[in-house]
Amino acid sequence: MPKATLHHTFHVRNTPGALKAHLSQPQSYVGLSPLVIAVKDVQRGEKETRYTSVERPRFLGLVKYDSLTRVTLRSTPETVEGEAAGPGGVRLAYRFTLTEKDGGTEVGDTLVVHAWNRTLLGYAVRRARGAQLARAGILVARLG
Template sequence: MGLSPLVVAVRDVERGEDETRYVAVERLRLGLLTYDNRIRVTLRSGPEVVEGRVVSPGGVRMDYRFRLTESGGGTEVEDVLVVHAWARPLLGFAARKAREVQLARAEVLTARLG
């Protein structure tokens, strides 16, 4: 929590040797309506990389990876998202939301490191 402005809760955390699985609750605002989307997240991390998969009950899947690399006097972050959906309008919505979260995450990480 804290790296995505959409996530309001995390539940059912299962820690394995190589990965962590949990259910995250994303709060989506659709005009006047609010929808709590419960997504299944699988997270794997190593010394320089975090990668995972998100599966939404609405038929959206997202694979992601961010890699940290030393660069000069700081750290370079490579943040890659691949979004899949069963319908083009849903894909467009999910991709926009994923990009908003990606940009917000960059701001949070910059603030934490600064």
């Protein structure tokens, strides 16, 4: 299965604890990824949280539709990470590494995108990269 890895690092003027608390809540992802409009079916376990993310992309730039993605979310002392399984066989592993730096937090945002063919992978990578870059600005606006 083809894959691509995307990295982005940015700074937020808030503590790693504040970012970890925010990124550990499924509801925080509404609007954090520009396509996510809702989360539902949240199931909190001892070591992870599972939920369904509702995304509203446009097909061919015109037709809006709701796409359901199963998400697993975990926190470690320095990271928030997990996996997402979307429609069409696209899979995503993500990790936010949170490091105290310069009176705030350096956020390392890493995405690994998997798809069953290179054409789909190219499409998924473009969408994921756009969301990744937008997410940095949104986190700074929310917490920084």
